[in-house]
Amino acid sequence: MTRLFAGTPFDIPPECDLCGLPETDCKCTPDDKAEAEAKRQREADRIPPEKQTARITTEKRKGGRTATVINGLTAKANDLSALLSQLQTACGTGGTVKAKEDLIELQGDHTTAARECLSKIGFRIR
Structure with missing residues (x-):
């Protein structure tokens, strides 16, 4: 017996969150489960x-x-570090996140590249 209540009326087999089947019958891959959780x-x-x-x-x-x-x-509404890495890749530069001040800094003048990258993600820009 592997579960605490196995063999009792309180025994509820664990179910997959994606497909709803018992975990023994689930065909979901670990990648699917990780993607859904993320x-x-x-x-x-x-x-x-x-x-x-x-x-x-x-x-x-x-x-x-x-x-x-x-x-x-x-910082609460966004993953600023992930957003920074996307901007660094798009601009080809270094940068930092200042979470206390809720701002992202990129080294150099990259206003046009940052504007294009943020608008592609879906942000409104001023």
Whole structure:
């Protein structure tokens, strides 16, 4: 007996969350289950991108360097680190997330590339 209540009237076999079949009869792959769980977690506390507005500005830093700053996206409503990695890949640059201030910084002037990437994801841009 592997379950606590096995063989008693309280025995309820575990069911798959995706297909609803008992786990012994389930044909779902581990990849399917992982994808469904990741999607469920993302949608639990997130605000859809269409309902958020990102503000993109550039700032001059010491030494004449410029930085692209994206604010207006809250850390609670978004996965800022995942969004940063998408922006870094699209712009080909480095950057950082400042979660306390709810902003993303990219090294260099990448306003057009950041604007295209964010609009492709679905964010409104100002």
